[in-house]
Amino acid sequence: RAVSCAAVIENFHPKSRRADHAFWGMLSTLPEWRGRKIALILGARAIVTLFEDHGFSKFTTGVRAENGGSMALCAKLDMLPGKWCSYVGMDPAQVTSARVTK
Numbered sequence: 001r002a003v004s005c006a007a008v009i010e011n012f013h014p015k016s017r018r019a020d021h022a023f024w025g026m027l028s029t030l031p032e033w034r035g036r037k038i039a040l041i042l043g044a045r046a047i048v049t050l051f052e053d054h055g056f057s058k059f060t061t062g063v064r065a066e067n068g069g070s071m072a073l074c075a076k077l078d079m080l081p082g083k084w085c086s087y088v089g090m091d092p093a094q095v096t097s098a099r100v101t102k
Contacts, residue, residue, distance in 0.1 A: 004029040006042035008050040008059070022050055024059040027073065040073055047077065 007026040012018045024047055027039040050056045061079055063070040074080070 003033040004038040004042055006039065006046040008046045008056075010050075010054065010056070018058075020056065021058040021060055022054075022056040023061065024050075024079070025061040025063070027070070040076060043073065044077055 005026065005028050007024075009023045011023045012021055024043070027043050029036075029039045047059060050059075059079065060082075061074060063074060065071070065081075
């Protein structure tokens with residue numbers, strides 16, 4: 001059974017001015033496995049893998065400012081707040097029971 005996950009996505013069109021950026025995040029760890037730095041290690045490995053396999057060296061993510069745990073994890077990986085702002089539409093019926101960074 002999986003206890004943690006992380007993901008990176010090549011999310012911009014190849015002709016976009018941000019084609020060299022990838023989205024990083026979706027970190028999650030089961031409560032009983034937290035505190036072991038699993039999300040930190042998987043998050044770092046996801047970044048390294050996309051760099052080594054596809055050459056991406058710029059990453060974006062989305063974290064609520066009040067989510068102190070995620071902000072601290074991002075800071076450990078040098079993922080610091082920037083000036084970009086993205087808006088995402090979500091269907092509330094699809095995410096009502098999920099814990100999603102909104």
